[in-house]
Amino acid sequence: MTDSLELWNAPNRMLFGWGAASELESYLETFDAERPLIVTDRGVVDAGVLDPILDAIEAAGASPEVWSGVQPDPTDEVVHEAARAYDDADADLIVGVGGGSSIDTAKAASILATNDGHILDFTGSGNVPNPTPPSVYVPTTAGTGSEVGHWTIVKDSETDVKEEIGDVELLADLALVDPELTASAPAPIKAATGMDVLTHAIEAYVSIKAQSQTSALALDAIETVGEYLPRAVAYRGGDKEALSEMSRASMEAGMAFNGAGLGAVHAISHQIGGVFGVPHGLANAIVLPYVMEYNLPQVPELMVDIAEALGEDVDRSHPAAVEGYKAVRAVCRLGDAVRIPETLSATAAERDAIPRLVEQALEDGSLTGNPRTTGADDIEAILENAFEGHLEYEDRR
Structure with missing residues (x-):
């Protein structure tokens, strides 16, 4: 049994x-x-x-x-x-x-x-x-x-x-x-949807519902996005290899979260998109590093895996919480490389709506996969940080 x-x-x-x-x-x-x-x-x-x-x-x-x-x-x-x-x-x-x-x-x-x-x-x-x-x-x-x-x-x-x-x-x-x-999608669409792939993969990888097969797919998708997204965005209609790898990563990440579920990023971005019409991939891309920073204390070893998959030089002899922070930095750098805004303030989302967004996010099914218990105060803090562009480490670049 x-x-x-x-x-x-x-x-x-x-x-x-x-x-x-x-x-x-x-x-x-x-x-x-x-x-x-x-x-x-x-x-x-x-x-x-x-x-x-x-x-x-x-x-x-x-x-x-x-x-x-x-x-x-x-x-x-x-x-x-x-x-x-x-x-x-x-x-x-x-x-x-x-x-x-x-x-x-x-x-x-x-x-x-x-x-x-x-x-x-x-x-x-x-x-x-x-x-x-x-x-x-x-x-x-x-x-x-x-x-x-x-x-x-x-x-x-x-x-x-x-x-x-x-x-x-x-x-x-x-x-x-x-x-x-x-191939014909404009660069901003490729950037936002590509970061959506990354969000799916990262949330599936750290989900409390993760399985061996979903984690394998998720980690491969993370590595692929880190390597190929900038190329896919840079060349409109070109770079067949990059476009093919991004499509493969999207499919892999989709299968991963179909089994493992998602987390707080999606619970929040669903509300931002529903209330303000912010495109889903863009909302995910902006919120992702702030949720990763929140989840880091709960899953530091998994964050180290993500950092390594994104090309960071990690030292596993160091505390996982320290090395895991490199995953947050890597996601920020990737977002910068494909011109994702750093804050929700750069979108149509309004800071005054945070109480409403929090209330709705708490009812979102995606939240059940988040690795760290997430209450109203936690979601409010994540949203405040996402509007302010506030992360703990000093150098986002």
């Missing part, structure tokens, strides 16, 4: 590689789909990123419909619009193409395709009773890892709170990761 149980879910199929979108045709035959609905946003359509996917679907003899109404931080209202589009198209396959918002919208709409009720009725874990339609998720950013996870985030349009819905029914039947689709 085991002392504890570990649960780790992954998509049914994963296809990774440069130009993988053109291979979608052969996989569609396994779904016997005739009317796929593509859920995406106008930016993806206008950039032409959708073209190889449409070509592959049509080559398979299917007739796709495109719904491009996805908005950042999708609300329950947007999700219901997407679900109506699925019904109106008499669709038999849902294909989410885009960043995390597009894939999250597609996941949530897939719930409503086969289950009655309001999307927020399914908040929590394991609350989707009926099987969802076949699904293909195709990311166009190296960021959220949503294509390999069983969670979706939907913002309540009345409260601005981001609600989490998790169920194995939300796992992709095919997660198709084509790094070429990320």
